């Protein structure tokens with residue numbers, strides 16, 4: 001179980017037993033509330049009316065302002081563990097790294113394995129380790145920017161921690177959110193992780209080289225995606241063998257010239 | 260589930276705003292569509308407040324039902340989940356309520 005967010009394994013939403021368990025423990029651990037009389041005598045109310053994630057939002061807005069100012073196209077790249085984020089970036093760096101001025105921030109709980117892969121592919125990269133944390137937040141990106149100092153008009157990829165749940169809540173200040181889903185994960189993912197798919201601009205359907213070997217109906221996936229997000233574009237591709245990458249590069253180039 | 264992360268953010272804000280006093284009660288508004296589970300919040304809250312000014316405070320969560328308006332035909336729908344299909348077939352829904360994640364007020368000693 002991840003200690004920052006309490007997420008247990010890959011599909012916490014699928015395990016109703018977990019929630020029931022929490023209810024039991026939460027109730028047992030709760031101290032008896034002070035009686036009403038006691039409260040009225042001693043206590044004072046302070047009205048806050050404040051969004052809980054307000055601090056993250058403020059820092060994210062600061063990052064967004066900096067990106068706009070520097071014409072940096074910042075892309076938050078999200079997926080479940082192992083859907084192919086780093087493989088996609090390696091190929092993209094090799095084929096378009098110089099043309100697009102690609103820089104990468106790698107988010108992982110531990111190791112710098114992904115950063116090593118990106119560096120070997122030839123891009124400037126910074127590894128951010130979140131420890132027990134299961135997502136990047138805006139403050140981590142602010143600190144990473146101070147260190148990485150991406151050049152004006154560069155294209156900055158932020159590979160988030162592999163996780164379809166928590167990162168959906170945390171705005172980093174990115175211009176675009178790109179979610180990767182692999183055909184090996186099944187067609188139902190948009191419905192099971194609606195927050196993630198609802199909030200993205202583009203979905204890359206990866207590992208299409210495996211379509212002959214796994215039961216996966218691309219049209220059903222797309223229709224589930226439409227249900228939660230009528231606007232996101234979808235591009236099928238294989239980061240491994242390169243099929244479909246040209247459409248992805250076209251999208252990226254338009255993003256960058258739009259900056 | 261990112262509830263512990265959310266609870267940390269709550270505690271940070273409450274400690275910042277409680278004027279150094281002990282906190283008896285925290286009132287939240289949590290929307291049905293906010294991707295945050297009230298039960299998980301309560302569980303994390305008891306653990307995470309230990310040793311802070313918020314320790315022992317009660318946590319009141321006001322759940323806000325989800326609703327949205329179809330962008331195709333303007334029908335208003337109740338939403339139990341972050342997506343829906345309207346009678347007209349449209350699934351492009353503007354959220355009217357349900358994404359709240361707010362600290363409404365606190366009670367201090």
Ligand SMILES: Nc1nc2c(ncn2[C@@H]2O[C@H](COP(=O)(O)OP(=O)(O)OP(=O)(O)O)[C@@H](O)[C@H]2O)c(=O)[nH]1
Pocket residue numbers: 079080081082083084085086087088114161162163206207208209210237238239240241
């Ligand atoms: N067949 C096939 N395998 C792929 C493809 N893309 C990635 N893989 C494989 O999938 C595995 C995971 O790929 P990564 O790129 O490390 O995935 P990731 O999303 O960066 O993983 P995390 O950072 O750990 O979340 C590796 O074994 C890749 O070789 C693809 O298009 N087709």
Ligand SMILES: [Mg+2]
Pocket residue numbers: 085086087114159
């Ligand atoms: Mg990776």
Ligand SMILES: [Zn+2]
Pocket residue numbers: 002005006007134163165166260261
């Ligand atoms: Zn998590």
Ligand SMILES: [Zn+2]
Pocket residue numbers: 329330331332333334345346347348349
């Ligand atoms: Zn409608």
